[in-house]
Amino acid sequence: MVLQIIVNGTLSGLTYVVMALGFTLIFGIMRIVNFAHGEFYMLGAMFVVFLFGQTGIAFFIAVPIAGVLTGVFGVLCERLLFRRLVGQELPGMIMALAVSIILQSLALLIYGPAEQTIPRPFSGTWNLFGAVVPWDRTLVAIGAIAILAAFYLFLRFSRLGLAMRAVAFDPETSGLMGVESGIIYATAFGIASLLAGLAGALMAPVYTITPSMGGVPMLTAFVVVILGGLGSIPGAALGGMLLGLCESALATTLDSTIALIVSFMVVLAVILVRPSGLMGRSA
Amino acid sequence: MRKIAIGLVIALLATVPWIIGGRYAFHVATMITIMIPLALSINLTLKLGQLSLAQPAFMGIGAYTGALLTMHLGFPPVISILAGAAFAAAIALATGPIFLRIKGVYFVLLTYAFGQIINLIFQHWTSLLGGNNGLFGIPKFSIAGLNLGTIPGGYYALGLVVALTSYLALRLFETSDAGTICDSLNEDEMLCRSIGADAHAWRVAAFTLSAFIAGAAGGVYAFYIGFISPDTFGFQASVDLIVMNVIGGPTSALGPVLGAIIVVPLLELLRDARQYQLLVYGISLIFFVIYFKQGLVSVIERPRKLSNAGHA
Numbered sequence: 001m002v003l004q005i006i007v008n009g010t011l012s013g014l015t016y017v018v019m020a021l022g023f024t025l026i027f028g029i030m031r032i033v034n035f036a037h038g039e040f041y042m043l044g045a046m047f048v049v050f051l052f053g054q055t056g057i058a059f060f061i062a063v064p065i066a067g068v069l070t071g072v073f074g075v076l077c078e079r080l081l082f083r084r085l086v087g088q089e090l091p092g093m094i095m096a097l098a099v100s101i102i103l104q105s106l107a108l109l110i111y112g113p114a115e116q117t118i119p120r121p122f123s124g125t126w127n128l129f130g131a132v133v134p135w136d137r138t139l140v141a142i143g144a145i146a147i148l149a150a151f152y153l154f155l156r157f158s159r160l161g162l163a164m165r166a167v168a169f170d171p172e173t174s175g176l177m178g179v180e181s182g183i184i185y186a187t188a189f190g191i192a193s194l195l196a197g198l199a200g201a202l203m204a205p206v207y208t209i210t211p212s213m214g215g216v217p218m219l220t221a222f223v224v225v226i227l228g229g230l231g232s233i234p235g236a237a238l239g240g241m242l243l244g245l246c247e248s249a250l251a252t253t254l255d256s257t258i259a260l261i262v263s264f265m266v267v268l269a270v271i272l273v274r275p276s277g278l279m280g281r282s283a
Numbered sequence: 284m285r286k287i288a289i290g291l292v293i294a295l296l297a298t299v300p301w302i303i304g305g306r307y308a309f310h311v312a313t314m315i316t317i318m319i320p321l322a323l324s325i326n327l328t329l330k331l332g333q334l335s336l337a338q339p340a341f342m343g344i345g346a347y348t349g350a351l352l353t354m355h356l357g358f359p360p361v362i363s364i365l366a367g368a369a370f371a372a373a374i375a376l377a378t379g380p381i382f383l384r385i386k387g388v389y390f391v392l393l394t395y396a397f398g399q400i401i402n403l404i405f406q407h408w409t410s411l412l413g414g415n416n417g418l419f420g421i422p423k424f425s426i427a428g429l430n431l432g433t434i435p436g437g438y439y440a441l442g443l444v445v446a447l448t449s450y451l452a453l454r455l456f457e458t459s460d461a462g463t464i465c466d467s468l469n470e471d472e473m474l475c476r477s478i479g480a481d482a483h484a485w486r487v488a489a490f491t492l493s494a495f496i497a498g499a500a501g502g503v504y505a506f507y508i509g510f511i512s513p514d515t516f517g518f519q520a521s522v523d524l525i526v527m528n529v530i531g532g533p534t535s536a537l538g539p540v541l542g543a544i545i546v547v548p549l550l551e552l553l554r555d556a557r558q559y560q561l562l563v564y565g566i567s568l569i570f571f572v573i574y575f576k577q578g579l580v581s582v583i584e585r586p587r588k589l590s591n592a593g594h595a
Binding site for chain 2: 027031033081084085089090091093094095097098099100101102104105106108109222226230257258260261264265267268271272275
C-alpha cells in the first residue's frame, strides 16, 4: 500500500517536474509568468496525434519531433511577442494569456472540442515488490528522467547553460560581462517549450487529448513552482516530487475536490508566509 | 465641455435599448451593465498597481449570498443584493490586510489561488449551493410589489443604476485624497509613506470597495438570470474582465466602461462559437498590449499616467 502510493507519486511527480522546470526557467530569466505553458504541452500532444496517430510515424520518433516542433514554435513566440515585454510582469502575463487562448482556439478550429485518441504503443503492467506499475506510465517516467538528466547536464556544463544561470542570477552584471541577453531569452523560451512539448507528447497515449487539456498541467506546474519558489530550478524539482507524492497519498485517503482545496490552501499559505518558496531566493 | 459631451453621448447610448426594443437587445444591454461594475472593480485593483484575479470570486460570493437570502429567508431582493455585496466586502476586508502585503506577480498568483478555492467551495458544497449543477429557481427581482421581469428593460434599468453608481464611486475615489494617495503610492511608496500616508489602510479600503462592487454586480446577475453555477465565476471570467480593461484602457475609469460596451456584445454574439471568441480575444489582446497600451479611452481622454505599466 505505502509502496504503491510512493510508486504512483513518483510516476506523476516526474512529469510535474518536467512541466514545472520550463515554467520556472522562463520566469527566472525573463520575469514572465507564462500562462501559455499548458498550451505548449497541448501542442506537443497534438503534434503526436498528427505524426503518430494520423501519419503513422513510429511513436519513439514522433515524440522528439513533436518536442522540437513545440520548441521552435516557442522560440518564434519569444522573438515576435515576448522579447519586447521582458521584465514587465503585468503586460508579459497578459501577452501569455493571449498566446494561450489563441492556441486553444486554433486547436478547437482544427480538431474540434472532441477527444482525440491515438493507439497505445504500450499496455499491461509489471510488478515492483508487489506494487502494480503500468508499462505506459513507466515509459513516461523513463522519458522524463532522460529529459531531466539532459537538462541538468546542459545547465551545469555547457557554456550557454552557464550564461543562462548567470542571467537568471543577475541580468545586469552578466550583460556587462558580454552575455548576449537576446540569445539567452530565445534559448530559455525554446527549452521551456521543448520540455512542455515533450511532456505533452509523452503523455498523449496516457491521458485524453483535447484543446483544453493544458489547464490541469498548467495548474500543477503553477502549484509546484510556488511551492519550490518562482524561478528556482532545484525548487521545481523538489516541489514536483513533493506534490506528486502528496497527491498520491491524499487521493487514496481523501475526496479529490477536497485534495485540490487543500493544495490551494497550501499554496496560499506558502505565498503569504514565504513568497520566495521553499528554495527560492528572496525577490 | 468635453466632459459634458462624453456624458451626453453615454446618456444617449444608454437609451438605445429602449429605442431598439426586443428581448435580445435588452439582454445584451443588461449584460453590459452587469459587466461594467466588474470591469471597474478589477480596474480599481489595477489603480493600486495590483492585478486581482479574485474579482469573479467576489462576484460569486455576492450572487450566491444574495440568491440564498431571498430563497431561504425571504429577504426582499434589494436587501439581499446589498447584503451579498456587503458579505463579499467583509471577506475582502478580512483577507485584504494579509493579501495586500504581497506585491506584483505573487499577488496575481495569490488572488488566483484564492479564487480557485472559493470556486471549489461553490462546486463542493452541494447541499447549500447546488454544486456543479448550480442553484436553480432564484425568484424574480421585485421592489415595492413591482416585478422587474414584467417591465420592458426592467432589469436593464436596475443594471444601469448599479453600473452608474459604481462608476461614480470609482470616480469619486479617483479624485479624492484616497485616489491621489494610491497614485502617489505607485509612484514612490517610500516618499509617500515618509509624509505620513498610511499606505496599507488605503489599499485595504480600495480592495474592499472593489469587492463590494463585484458582489453587487453578482447579486444583480443572480436575480436577472435566475440561475447561477460555479463556472460563471471561474478563471474565464477574469480573462473577460482583463480583456475589457486592456481594450478600453486601464488608466481611466471610463476605459473599462468602454471595454465592456465593446466586448460584451461580442461575447454574446459568439456565445456558441467559443473558438472564434477566443481567437478574437487573443489577437486583440496582443494588438493592444503591443501597439495601444493606453487603450481606446486614450482617444477620448488624455490618459493621466500609466499606473500599471509593470515593474511591480
